[in-house]
Amino acid sequence: MGLESREERVELSVDIAGVRLKNPVMTSSGTFGYGEEYSEFVDLNRLGAIVVKGLSVTPKEGNPPPRIVEAPAGMLNAIGLQNIGIKAFIREKLPFLRQFKTHIIVNFFGDSIGEYVQAAEELSNASASDGGIHALEMNISCPNKEDGWIVFGTDPKAMKQVVTAVRKTTNLPLIIKLSPNVTDIGLMARVVEDSGADAVSLINTIIGMVVDVKKRRPMLANTTGGLSGPAVRPIAVRMVWEVYRAVKIPIIGMGGIMTTNDALEFLVAGAKAVAVGTGNFVNPLATIEIIDGLGRFLAEEGIYNVNNITGSLEI
Amino acid sequence: MSEYFKAAIIDNISLNEDLKLLTITPLVPTISPGAGQFYMLQVGNTYDPLLKRPFSIFRSRGFDYGHRRLEFLYKIRGKGTLCLSNLKKGDDIYVIGPIGNGYPVPKEDFVVIAGGMGIASLYPILERLKKRAYLFYGARNKDELIILDEVMALSKEIIIATDDGSVGQKGVIIDVLKSSPLIKHNSLPVYACGPALMLKGLSMLVKDAKITCYVSLDEYMACGVGACLGCVVKVRSQKTEVYKRICKEGPVFDLEDIVWD
Numbered sequence: 001m002g003l004e005s006r007e008e009r010v011e012l013s014v015d016i017a018g019v020r021l022k023n024p025v026m027t028s029s030g031t032f033g034y035g036e037e038y039s040e041f042v043d044l045n046r047l048g049a050i051v052v053k054g055l056s057v058t059p060k061e062g063n064p065p066p067r068i069v070e071a072p073a074g075m076l077n078a079i080g081l082q083n084i085g086i087k088a089f090i091r092e093k094l095p096f097l098r099q100f101k102t103h104i105i106v107n108f109f110g111d112s113i114g115e116y117v118q119a120a121e122e123l124s125n126a127s128a129s130d131g132g133i134h135a136l137e138m139n140i141s142c143p144n145k146e147d148g149w150i151v152f153g154t155d156p157k158a159m160k161q162v163v164t165a166v167r168k169t170t171n172l173p174l175i176i177k178l179s180p181n182v183t184d185i186g187l188m189a190r191v192v193e194d195s196g197a198d199a200v201s202l203i204n205t206i207i208g209m210v211v212d213v214k215k216r217r218p219m220l221a222n223t224t225g226g227l228s229g230p231a232v233r234p235i236a237v238r239m240v241w242e243v244y245r246a247v248k249i250p251i252i253g254m255g256g257i258m259t260t261n262d263a264l265e266f267l268v269a270g271a272k273a274v275a276v277g278t279g280n281f282v283n284p285l286a287t288i289e290i291i292d293g294l295g296r297f298l299a300e301e302g303i304y305n306v307n308n309i310t311g312s313l314e315i
Numbered sequence: 316m317s318e319y320f321k322a323a324i325i326d327n328i329s330l331n332e333d334l335k336l337l338t339i340t341p342l343v344p345t346i347s348p349g350a351g352q353f354y355m356l357q358v359g360n361t362y363d364p365l366l367k368r369p370f371s372i373f374r375s376r377g378f379d380y381g382h383r384r385l386e387f388l389y390k391i392r393g394k395g396t397l398c399l400s401n402l403k404k405g406d407d408i409y410v411i412g413p414i415g416n417g418y419p420v421p422k423e424d425f426v427v428i429a430g431g432m433g434i435a436s437l438y439p440i441l442e443r444l445k446k447r448a449y450l451f452y453g454a455r456n457k458d459e460l461i462i463l464d465e466v467m468a469l470s471k472e473i474i475i476a477t478d479d480g481s482v483g484q485k486g487v488i489i490d491v492l493k494s495s496p497l498i499k500h501n502s503l504p505v506y507a508c509g510p511a512l513m514l515k516g517l518s519m520l521v522k523d524a525k526i527t528c529y530v531s532l533d534e535y536m537a538c539g540v541g542a543c544l545g546c547v548v549k550v551r552s553q554k555t556e557v558y559k560r561i562c563k564e565g566p567v568f569d570l571e572d573i574v575w576d
Contacts, residue, residue, distance in 0.1 A: 033542035040540075041319045053544075062558055064576065068535050068545035073362040075537060079544045082558060230362045258362075281366055281538040284319050284411070
């Protein structure tokens with residue numbers, strides 16, 4: 001049997017939190033806008049899922065520029081969660097996304113438990129009445145302004161509270177996006193699993209800083225920013241492996257994925273699906289090339305179901 | 316409408332010590348750029364530098380008969396442009412473009428204010444409407460007044476200022492503008508591109524005048540397609556202030572709308 005016909009036999013679909021994705025490749029929140037920005041270059045129908053830019057109940061203006069700066073094999077961003085708000089998203093962006101045969105995962109955040117709950121509620125109601133939202137991804141790397149500005153995602157207690165509260169609010173599949181800025185990410189994953197999450201995605205960006213030595217000032221107006229790109233990939237792969245050993249819920253792996261080989265590292269380490277983030281900026285067709293590349297690799301290896309490579313790491 | 320395509324390098328030549336002219340040809344049929352639009356260019360073959368860099372279109376040629384050429388002027392300033400300068404004839408790069416709104420094409424005489432490399436972005440409108448521009452061109456010194464002969468030939472009048480007085484008046488171009496009747500009593504549209512300080516000075520200068528100024532802005536960019544929200548500028552919009560994307564809603568803005576910090 002030729003390689004091409006073997007490629008056709010490869011089953012790429014995966015089940016994440018009860019959602020059947022046609023393949024395990026999605027986009028990372030904040031790197032793909034609301035889908036339309038890349039629709040000129042990418043056939044959105046081919047993607048396993050689109051994860052849209054993080055939304056809050058009320059629109060957010062974001063940080064002053066400069067918001068981005070390059071670092072070796074990566075970049076730092078401090079966009080400041082600029083977004084149009086959930087209502088405008090549902091009214092202006094969701095109808096466009098509904099045209100495509102892909103799954104839409106909505107990333108959301110808040111600055112208090114109440115706001116997280118309200119965001120989840122508004123998204124769930126919109127989904128119940130008109131459809132088009134297949135899962136929620138919760139960004140927990142935000143500080144709780146009602147409780148000493150503790151970052152939810154770095155404090156097990158705060159995290160348990162907010163995930164439990166959101167879980168009670170929504171029946172949509174709930175994915176928690178974990179922060180890598182913690183000592184023990186396996187522990188954090190266990191906390192969200194115990195709090196009722198359906199899946200975890202990781203990693204969010206790693207907090208970093210770049211300095212302009214002549215001006216003695218940080219390059220970003222926000223001083224610090226989140227590092228992403230190939231520079232973070234080995235850390236992300238290690239964290240996926242740690243989380244894989246800690247929990248039973250599915251893992252969406254991300255962090256510097258540029259190529260098929262990169263995506264495979266995450267799958268082998270324990271991820272069931274992967275997301276391309278900064279890679280979209282470098283190569284708008286990265287997601288499509290990875291989808292094709294996975295089929296080819298698996299056919300060559302004689303593995304006819306992508307699920308069989310998840311967690312296949314041998315030590 | 317932008318496209319993502321592969322292009323071959325035709326030439327990457329030095330014009331002076333750190334100024335270079337890059338000429339590429341798209342390897343697939345592509346649309347032609349408008350004046351003031353830009354392209355994101357791949358600058359190397361490794362992950363460092365990682366991101367494409369934005370460059371204004373300087374000249375485009377042959378889009379009507381299939382020998383497409385895109386030309387970019389750049390200075391070696393940092394890692395990205397240094398890497399770009401090492402690319403050779405025959406190398407292939409990936410490109411996104413043309414990007415952005417561009418300048419509205421003038422229909423009558425117009426004023427152009429260029430600071431240093433800003434001239435590259437303004438060149439296409441000078442070329443489009445030959446001998447109709449009053450060009451104010453400022454730079455640090457004689458060597459930084461790039462493509463001077465070319466823009467002189469395309470302008471109706473040219474006024475030059477250099478910081479060191481090596482050519483034209485000594486000082487910054489905005490100070491020269493202050494005493495010009497073209498700014499004081501004019502209704503001709505103004506097109507400007509240059510350092511933020513120059514544009515800020517221009518906005519102070521025309522604050523009370525009824526002049527339309529189209530300015531092209533620059534900012535760090537990651538995607539060039541409006542997704543990352545990295546390249547924003549604060550502008551007035553329906554009585555509020557919002558961040559707009561330079562790559563999508565710009566790079567050309569009405570100067571009056573820009574909120575300077």
